[in-house]
Amino acid sequence: MDVNRRQFLTYLGAGTAALASLATGIPALAAGQSISGKTADHLFGLEDKKHKFNPKFKPIEPSTKDDVVLPSGYKYDVIAVYGDRINQNGDTFGFNADFTCFLPIDGSADHGLLWVNHEYLGELEYYVTGYDVLNADPKQNKRTAEQVQKYLYALGGSVVEVKREGGRWKLVPDSKYGRRVSGLTKHELTGPAASLAKEVIGTFANCSGGVTLWNTILSCEENFQDVVDDCRLKDNRHYGWVVEVDPFDPASTPKKHTALGRFSHENTAMVIAPTGQLVVYMGDDANDQYVYKYVSKGKFNPSAGKQNSKLLEEGTLYVANFGKGKWIALDFASNEALQKATDSDGKALFASQADVLVNCREAAKAVGATPMDRPEDVEVHPIDGSVFIAMTNNSKHGNFYGQIVRLFEKDGNHAGLDFTFEIFAAGGPQSGFAAPDNMAFDSAGNLWVVTDISSSSMNSGIYKSFGNNGIFFIPTTGANKGEVAQFASAPVGAEMTGPWFTPDETTLFLSVQHPGENLKSYDQPTSHWPKGGNAVAMPGVIAVTGF
């Protein structure tokens, strides 16, 4: 059933050329020359390391310890936590770190920019704005204007410059690249629904994301409605998009690409199809929501550098019907189901492609897409091109532990309309993991999966045996295919998010999100990570070494 490896590698020719171009310079890069080069390797499925990565570790046992627990021989450095200064202007690192992406400077594996998403505040908002969420009446939003400003500034993303010196990863606090993109930053809209607004203020609820082939990052707006409500914002249609940021150009305006649709975006996984078109896989993380892919109209042009961003402005958005193994185009002009769809009062749901993109969930439902079990991260296998999708769980249907689906595009064509799939790994006590969320591949095609058991169910009831959330290693080929080994365990109340390897695979970046969440009283913190003692727990980003 595996996609034929030779076949997959055949169409990597385009990728090889593209990579050479990336390495020899895209015009207008701030650092002057090669920047990420290898960061985008996995997007091409191009791996010059040829399965060299062979991490050896003795799996850890599930743990309830209030720390990041790692196998013997591995250690972690805390790079940044909420509130740390990241540039000369005094901007500070945001709250609840999520997606991370390392972009090398001058091809270095020890020095680069780290993009980090900042997703939400939850009841830990108290530590950011002083608003007492635990004792506030949820029906009465009494946040002051100043508290709303602090709230919005704490979300979005950070660009931080990071360096490894003397074996330790550190933040460069006065970096010229250090930048906050936040709930207060001006954004542009592109694509078919761009006429919604001339400019949009803010990005937030930034969950996971992805890297592009031209050295920018894509950051995904997930549960935006909570922030819209808490901050009394006017138009929720400005949120729920995929946002492109160029970390190497601090003056650039981030773009929200409406062609990729509006829903609770978890992440993006970009690949070049054999046709040369760019394909972006995406999940909508909610019970009974859908799996999407975007296929660009034009072809990737390696010599066009950052101009390739235009490919994210014109293309077709598809949604998956798993029962038929088909991708259905959410194209208003050609799809009768969209043209005829009405609400319960018989009123037409859509009048244009822009309407379809703004209301993707309704459009997907109207065309008969398959409701899934919280599709979160999607990643493309670097060797055979199969597409892995983490289904976290779906308590509405008795699916409490989740599973990882492996999707095979027909003839390995990521731009095509037909696919088959299998369940690659199932969560549960039998496998040792539950609620799979973000994933990353190493160059040998091993899967690294983080888990997201909610802080309210962690360590209790049917989730007791799993301990705290963790990170798990699962080979996708060979004798140990599908066997799960635990690599790390998170502090109390936290999930680890955004796993990302340096190009030399000696470092794994991870976020530690919401340690101490689900506490009963601010006087009785449940986590003190990372400082220990009586310190209040703080979310942040770490670098794991020892590989």
Ligand code: FEO
């Ligand atoms: Fe923000 Fe889908 O986790």
Ligand code: CA
């Ligand atoms: Ca997530």
Ligand code: CA
């Ligand atoms: Ca990812």
Ligand code: CA
């Ligand atoms: Ca999650």
